Each structure stands twice: as C-alpha cells, then as structure tokens.
Amino acid sequence: MDVLTGWWDDFFWGSVVVVQVFFVALILMVLFGLIGAAAKLSDNKVAQKIASGYTIVFRGTPEILVLLLFYFGSAIALTSIAQIFDPEIKYLDIPPFWAGSFAIALIVGSYATETFRGAFLGVDPGQVEAARALGLSNFKTFIYIQVPAMWRLALPPFGNHMLSLIKDTALISVIGLEETVFIAEQAMGTTGKPFTMFILVGAIYLSFSTIITLSVMRMEKYANKHLEVSR
Amino acid sequence: MTPVLESLTLIIESVPQILMGFGLTLQLLFLSGILGLILAILLLLMRISGSAYLSAPAMVYIYVFRGTPILVQIFIIYHGLAQFEAIRESIFWAILREPFGCGVLALTLNTGAYVSEILRGGVLGVERGLLEAGAALGLSKRHRFIHITTPIAVRLAIPAYSNDVISLMKSTALVSTITLLDMMGYARIVYAETYAPYEVFTSLMVIYLLMTWIIQRAFGLFERRMSRHIRQ
Incomplete structure (x- = not known):
C-alpha cells in the first residue's frame, strides 16, 4: 500500500469525476431514451424511422468509436464555426467531460429507448381506458397511470443501463478525461506498479456497481410494494 | 476539388487501410x-x-x-x-x-x-x-x-x-x-494522418454495423433451425 501514498487524493478526485459524469450522463440517457421511445411509439413514420436508425447505429458500433467520432468530430465542427468569427483560432474542442458524457448517454440511451418502449407497451391498456372513462386528461393519464406502471416494468433493465453507464465512464479516459483510469496510467508511469494501480481502479468501479445494484434492488422493492402479500 | 469529392476520396482511400485490421478483429x-x-x-x-x-x-x-x-x-x-x-x-x-x-x-x-x-x-x-x-x-x-x-x-x-x-x-x-492494430487501431492511424474524423470513423462505423447485422442474421437462422419442431 506504500506505493499509493501521495496518490490517494488523485484517485479520490478521479472518483468524483466518475460520479459527476455518471449523473450528467444518467439525466441525458433518460432524456434520449424517452424521446426515442416516444418517437418509436408515435404514428409519425419519419420519427419512427429516425428513432430506429438511432437504435441500430448506437447499439451496433463500439462505444470507443462513438466516443472518438463525437470528440474529434465536434472539435472540427467547433473550430470551423469559430474560425468564421475569428480566423486566429487554431483549435477548439468540447471539454472531454461534456463530449464523453454526451457520447455515452447517446449509446446507453439507445438501449434505454427499447426498454422504455417495451415498458410503455407492457402497461395494461385496460388501465388507460379506465383512466379515460374516469375523465382524466391525456397528460394526467400519462403522469399518474402510465408512468408509474411502466416504471415498474422498466426498472430491472434500467438498472443494467446504469451499470453500463458507470462502466463506460472508464472509456472517456481515452479522450483525456481525468477519471480513475487516467490517474492510474499516470501513477503507473511514476511508480512502476501498474497492477496495484489498476486493481484499485477496478475496486473503485466495483464499489460503484455495487451501490447501483443495491439501490436498484431497493427501488424495485419500493415500486412493487403494493404487490407484496400482506402479512 | 470540391469538399464533397474530397470527402469521398478520403473515404475510398481509408476503407482499404481500415480493412487491414479486419483479420485481427x-x-x-x-x-x-x-x-x-x-x-x-x-x-x-x-x-x-x-x-x-x-x-x-x-x-x-x-x-x-x-x-x-x-x-x-x-x-x-x-x-x-x-x-x-x-x-x-x-x-x-x-x-x-x-x-x-x-x-x-x-x-x-x-x-x-x-x-x-x-x-x-x-x-x-x-x-x-x-x-x-x-x-x-x-x-x-x-x-x-x-x-x-x-x-x-x-x-x-x-x-x-x-x-x-x-x-x-x-x-x-x-x-x-x-x-x-485491429480495425479501430488502423482507423486511429488513418485519423492521425488525415485529421478527418467524420470520413474515417464513419466508414469504420458502417463496417461494424455490417458485422453486427451479419451476426444477428446468423443467429436468427440458427434460432429458426433450433426451433423448427415448434413451428407447425
């Protein structure tokens, strides 16, 4: 453990970055998933086509490729836009934090699209009809009937999506985000103890995964509490 | 050259280079x-x-x-x-x-x-x-x-x-x-030489999508074969 002296704080801040990316990407992922699911379930042919194109592309290409395309692609686009206003500018890029969060949210969002779509379809149509018969508006039906019912169905796969998100965070080190893998690479260079460093990174990610798994289990219990047999 | 033509030539030139990593993948x-x-x-x-x-x-x-x-x-x-x-x-x-x-x-x-x-x-x-x-x-x-x-x-x-x-x-x-140097490795080399992320990485994306499609089709056929006693 002596080799880690002096590196603890770096790994701590690296873990903080992981958590930050996770939450930013989580919000975006839910957003992309809901938009994608809404498009797939809509009657609009164009929206359906775009949404299925989205899921096919992002579920069928490697995460690291999406990440690099997004990061370097956005840098080129941003630079050329900036040069219109100021020809002096040589290079501009989106910070790896935002480019990375956006990219992994897009990837996992494509999986979430299918999850949400399936969950909305899994809601008993009788419940929606009952809500209509009771005079609830479309919006109220959505918020009070459909969302709570679909949420129960979506939770278990949604937990897996959160695990994918936290694990994909490690990939963002490739474009220079200073999270734990990035720190370990630096520490490896100066200490010559790569195994110790990367095992520590593994342990950090494993504890994050454990926290997510346990919280999803609690949420599932909460979501299904009305289905428990009373004692 | 017009930008479109330039992109097309880049794509045509980079695809064979990327495919050099196909075997390793x-x-x-x-x-x-x-x-x-x-x-x-x-x-x-x-x-x-x-x-x-x-x-x-x-x-x-x-x-x-x-x-x-x-x-x-x-x-x-x-x-x-x-x-x-x-x-x-x-x-x-x-x-x-x-x-x-x-x-x-x-x-x-x-x-x-x-x-x-x-x-x-x-x-x-x-x-x-x-x-x-x-x-x-x-x-x-x-x-x-x-x-x-x-x-x-x-x-x-x-x-x-x-x-x-x-x-x-x-x-x-x-x-x-x-x-x-798999396909991704070669693509990163080509990118470092050309600084053309869209052309290089999108070509690679299409190759991976084709592979995904082939894998899906192959397993789809296998599943059909394994469940042939169920259909009628």
Whole structure:
C-alpha cells in the first residue's frame, strides 16, 4: 500500500469525476431514451424511422468509436464555426467531460429507448381506458397511470443501463478525461506498479456497481410494494 | 476539388487501410468467443452444481467481471501482470508478453462471465414438467441434463447470446488501446494522418454495423433451425 501514498487524493478526485459524469450522463440517457421511445411509439413514420436508425447505429458500433467520432468530430465542427468569427483560432474542442458524457448517454440511451418502449407497451391498456372513462386528461393519464406502471416494468433493465453507464465512464479516459483510469496510467508511469494501480481502479468501479445494484434492488422493492402479500 | 469529392476520396482511400485490421478483429472475436463460451459453460456447471464450494467462487468471479469496466480488465492484464516477476518467469509469459495474448485473455475472461449468466437464464427457463417427465421415464440426472435441459436451454439462450456476441465484437475495438492494430487501431492511424474524423470513423462505423447485422442474421437462422419442431 506504500506505493499509493501521495496518490490517494488523485484517485479520490478521479472518483468524483466518475460520479459527476455518471449523473450528467444518467439525466441525458433518460432524456434520449424517452424521446426515442416516444418517437418509436408515435404514428409519425419519419420519427419512427429516425428513432430506429438511432437504435441500430448506437447499439451496433463500439462505444470507443462513438466516443472518438463525437470528440474529434465536434472539435472540427467547433473550430470551423469559430474560425468564421475569428480566423486566429487554431483549435477548439468540447471539454472531454461534456463530449464523453454526451457520447455515452447517446449509446446507453439507445438501449434505454427499447426498454422504455417495451415498458410503455407492457402497461395494461385496460388501465388507460379506465383512466379515460374516469375523465382524466391525456397528460394526467400519462403522469399518474402510465408512468408509474411502466416504471415498474422498466426498472430491472434500467438498472443494467446504469451499470453500463458507470462502466463506460472508464472509456472517456481515452479522450483525456481525468477519471480513475487516467490517474492510474499516470501513477503507473511514476511508480512502476501498474497492477496495484489498476486493481484499485477496478475496486473503485466495483464499489460503484455495487451501490447501483443495491439501490436498484431497493427501488424495485419500493415500486412493487403494493404487490407484496400482506402479512 | 470540391469538399464533397474530397470527402469521398478520403473515404475510398481509408476503407482499404481500415480493412487491414479486419483479420485481427475477426481473430479476436472468434478466439475469445469460443474460449469464453467454454469458460461460461464451466462457470455455469459450477453454479448449478449444488455445492457451495463450487458455486460461490463462480458467483464471485461473475460479480467481479461484470462489475468492472472491460478497459480496466484489459489494462490489469496488459500493464499489470508484468509487475510480478513470478509471472514474467512463468511459461504463461509467452502469451502475456504479447498484446494479442493479453487481449484474447481479457476478452475471454470478460465474455465468459456474461455468457454464463445468459446460459443460466436458459437452464432456469426449462419447464419443470419436462424434467419431471424425464425422471418418470427413468432418465438419470445426467441424462436429463444432456438430453432435455441442454437442447431447450440452448434454444432459449440464443437471442441473449447473440446480443452478447455483438457486445464482444464491440469490445474487441478496445484492444486498440494496448497497441494492437485491429480495425479501430488502423482507423486511429488513418485519423492521425488525415485529421478527418467524420470520413474515417464513419466508414469504420458502417463496417461494424455490417458485422453486427451479419451476426444477428446468423443467429436468427440458427434460432429458426433450433426451433423448427415448434413451428407447425
């Protein structure tokens, strides 16, 4: 453990970055998933086509490729836009934090699209009809009937999506985000103890995964509490 | 040249260069796919053996490998193992010295954990009544497993398994981070030469999408064949 002296704080801040990316990407992922699911379930042919194109592309290409395309692609686009206003500018890029969060949210969002779509379809149509018969508006039906019912169905796969998100965070080190893998690479260079460093990174990610798994289990219990047999 | 024409020439020039890594991507996919499947079957047998001494280590293994990023696993094996002199002097060093060996090992260990869970889902999905019928007919436990559980579990596991083969294919792109020149590795070289991310990476994207489609089709056909007794 002596080799880690002096590196603890770096790994701590690296873990903080992981958590930050996770939450930013989580919000975006839910957003992309809901938009994608809404498009797939809509009657609009164009929206359906775009949404299925989205899921096919992002579920069928490697995460690291999406990440690099997004990061370097956005840098080129941003630079050329900036040069219109100021020809002096040589290079501009989106910070790896935002480019990375956006990219992994897009990837996992494509999986979430299918999850949400399936969950909305899994809601008993009788419940929606009952809500209509009771005079609830479309919006109220959505918020009070459909969302709570679909949420129960979506939770278990949604937990897996959160695990994918936290694990994909490690990939963002490739474009220079200073999270734990990035720190370990630096520490490896100066200490010559790569195994110790990367095992520590593994342990950090494993504890994050454990926290997510346990919280999803609690949420599932909460979501299904009305289905428990009373004692 | 107009920008469009320029992009087109770039795409046409970069695709053959990227495809130079196709062989390596395929090798990684097939080698770690097959070795991972063997590992997964071993882990599955350990988990359903009924002995805590066998099932507990398998559960811990699956938990650890599914709970950590594959990139970290690759780095632990590629960078990390060289830290120990015992490993550098062992016979395994011949494999672990090479990035290819490290890549195959990491991908195998990772996919094995995921696939064993998929196979377990298949085994648990086999209807109890069928096994009871087998027992009533006097089949031993082993015979029931081989002749009843296995064929049904395989059929049930195919859709999930094909998804996992696709994620394995996607994971092979990560070996470009340990100096291996698979398609991703070559694409990164071409990008460094041309600074044309859209053309280079989009071409690679199309190649990966085609591979995904082929894998899906192949498993779709396999599933049709395995369930031919159910259709009519």
